Amino acid sequence: MRIEIKSEDRIGMSQEILTALTGLSLNIQALEVSSQLMFVHLAQTAVPFECIKQVLIQVPGVKLCKTIELLPSERRERHLRALVNRLPDAIIDIDINARVMAFNRASEQLLSKHINYKGLGSMEAGKFKGLKITKLLDIDISLPLLDKLSSQNVEIAGQSYIAEISPISEQENSLGAVISLKSVTSLGRQISILQTRDEQEIDNIIGQSASIQLLKAQITRFAELELPVLIQGETGTGKELIARALHSASSRKQAPFLALNCAALPEHLLESELFGYANGAFTGAKKGGKPGLLELAEGGTLFLDEVAEMSPYLQAKLLRFLQDFKFRRLGSTKELQANVRVVSATHQNLLAMISKEKFREDLFYRLNVLNLSSPPLRDRVEDIVLIAQHFVAIAATKMNLPEPAIDENAFQLLSSYQWPGNIRELQSVLFRGVALNDKSHISAHDIQLALAQFNQENQSLDEPLVLNNEVQDWASAQVKFEKQLLSSLYPYYPTTRKLAERLKVSHNKIAMKLRQLDIKR
Template identity: 40%
Template sequence: MRLRFHCQNRIGILRDIVSHFVDYGLNVARGEVGGEHGNAIYLHVPNLLNAQLATLKPVLEAVPGVFGVRRVNLMPSERRHLELDALLSSLSDPVMSIDMEGHIVAANRAAGQLLGVRIDEVPGLSLNRYLPDIDLPALIRRNNARVNGLRITLRDATFLADIAPLHREHLDDVASLAGAVVTLHSVDRIGERIYQVQRQELRGFDALFQASPRLASLIREARRMAPLEAPLLIQGETGTGKELLARACHLASSRGQAPFMALNCAGLPESMAETELFGYAPGAFEGARPEGKLGLLELTAGGTIFLDEVGEMSPRLQVKLLRFLQDGGFRRVGSDEETYLDVRVICATQQDLPGLCAEGHFRHDLYHRLNVLSLAVPPLRECLDGIEAMANHFIDRAARQIGCRAPSLSPAALARLSAYHWPGNVRQLENVLFQAVSLCEGEAIEPSHLRLPDVGEAPGLSGMDLDGTLADIMGEVERRVLATLYPHHPSSRQLAKRLGVSHTTIANKLNRHGIGSDG
């Protein structure tokens, strides 16, 4: 059991506290001093029972200078270790801390995979055996400053290494060097890294497309809801950008500088989803870490948690989430201590939650808690008036990532994009155009470069705007027919022959709808 003593910072207070555990024959395994002014003492007493604590607590609080005693889940050092471990595990690049003899002190999971060992086998390994041609400790002493982009080869792979020296006691002379943190960037991913940097140049709502009136209206609604503290439910099909919208709402809120964490509830076993979201106490189950695990909620304290595919959440998790939404409290797995946090919840789903409630698969009370604010992201097939601007953006982005000149989009290719039903929405559009840019060897992307699987074809009038007069609706049907057929008959003469009308009629209709060019 771990205890926190809120106490006066005086000589001998620790001795006075510990003496009472000695009287009960209890061993204090570890102790730490914390608080802003050393006014908190933490003790780890492994064999202390709840009944013993109930008896001891009044005695301990009677010690002069002790103001209160309570149970805690983690010692301060354990919490720092968990937070550091969570941070390192989230990094895809290998990161290692080495001492001045070249031995690895700590590393993340990516480094262990690179070295070909388990993560618990990494500490103590000599990095020199993997880098026989480079004496890193000598390099660190010689430079005594950060080194960026050092080209190295490790296990037949080429990396650019960033080396940050570590000093003792905030000194910066060579004698105070304690080691260095080494981060390895794969040369093969440098282009992707540049692409990610470019992708982050625009953040929040500025990174979202507003070329279509439907999308512009959605962004206006989202901007009004973003600063509000209430839960937000985002509904939309797969690939419509629900997480991007959630991040934009987070950045535009008063929590924008606090953490944003995401958890996809689909496909995760119930036990894994529960420990990921709520964490677990030390020794909660067989195979658990002895120090426990922080959940995403605690790592997000003060920020925003994004729960994707919330409709897939198990009944047990629905109950715990409902409790958290009601009063901000929850219990880690295997713990009976209440934890209270200030975290905004944003959820997303592509399912019909009211329908799931009617079928008994989703709690009505949880649905009403989540649906305080709601946004509906339209599918791409309902925003085709903005597809040309989106397509040009994705083509430019793909060309930058691949490292080639950006091709243009031919009228026939644009017509093919406009006529497609897009079951994967914006994400599918981006992937299709990335592939098209990689296949294109000329100056323009043609229909042959667009790999569009004919699956999930929208039946009948699905996705068609039926507002307006009959003439407006028939005009839209005409536009779709011409846009679908034009890529296969890419001239007004060919298309006129296919449809059995005059060349002049088809040329006028193509011109009216902005499809292709007369051949």
């Protein structure tokens, strides 16, 4: 029986109420007191509530006495448990000895599934408490628990999960840790959301030209087909936007869309990003291993940008995966299977690369089951007005500036320019035009100024490096020279492999230098 007692706020009030209850020989199991309120949990008793009420009302200052379902602390605990049970991720609370203290409904279902999967029979959820977590899961818990967040890859019921271990410190009046188990699939969806800042559907492809209308129709048709797609087009024509539109129009749109630039990483890093690695695969490998994008994109789409930049070794591994959609993590002997749609893109002529034995012919046919062509901006001049207006509006919003109009002469200049950098170059020119504009409109002179500044920045290396008193030592001078060298050449050799061939160094060295110097296209 639980009772709520409302009374005056005076010294000795609580003691008088307890004395009255004790006089009835009642067993008090719990007691909570706040200003003018007392909540009492009585053990099961034969004394009826009306008798208890009559005794309490006689205590001077008692105004109200009624039965309640739960004490305030019990109500808070029930609300917290309901909240935790609604969480989709499995949450397990362990003590300082790594024994299970509490868990939510998701973890109860997951642990039961794992025990059945391992053929250990069934176990009631209540029996999980008190067991060491290492007896339930193949998880590495180091004792004593360190006071820092750690994570590792764990296999549960044949599926990969990321276990985040958050220790509880003495300052929190407890010792132990909270383990959060997140499925690799849900993690992939979260990464996909972070990668996609804006909605990128077919309608986000701007243009009314015949080539764009054809492209949109092909995307709509290809989205219904579960086949690999190769997107070809010059640099800056929006190949990733096409890939995202293809994914958004498909039945996989609720699953992850993950993108990987094959030209941005050295071979060994690209391999681990794509296929993942097992525990102890190499020095410095993350404890428990790490899932690759093939696992994270489960049920969704994997976009391989600049696929022509893959080394022959990785081309062979990708071909092996495309044959039966099975793969192994680095350092692992276990074969995994992934349900992903592979969409690839390149600005290079793959047939020419095949003739020079720089790209595998068999991989080309695997990737090029369906083909989309992203037209260059100079071949769809009629779309430049729409695209320019779109970029000016975005630039004004981002810079918190009034949106300037583009006058007719500026439109004519934009339409007559060849745009070797395509849409990406047009966007950069217009963003600079908006940023430097102090009028209500963008004129042809503003466009000419922006174009001239870009051309000046992309000048050739014939001009000597100017050294001045700002250079403090040999190392800083070398860094400055390398940055000017790579920044100047990269626009003309827009992949790490091409740039490496131009400078007669390894592809890995160029990729490393570009990352160190934060040079981006």
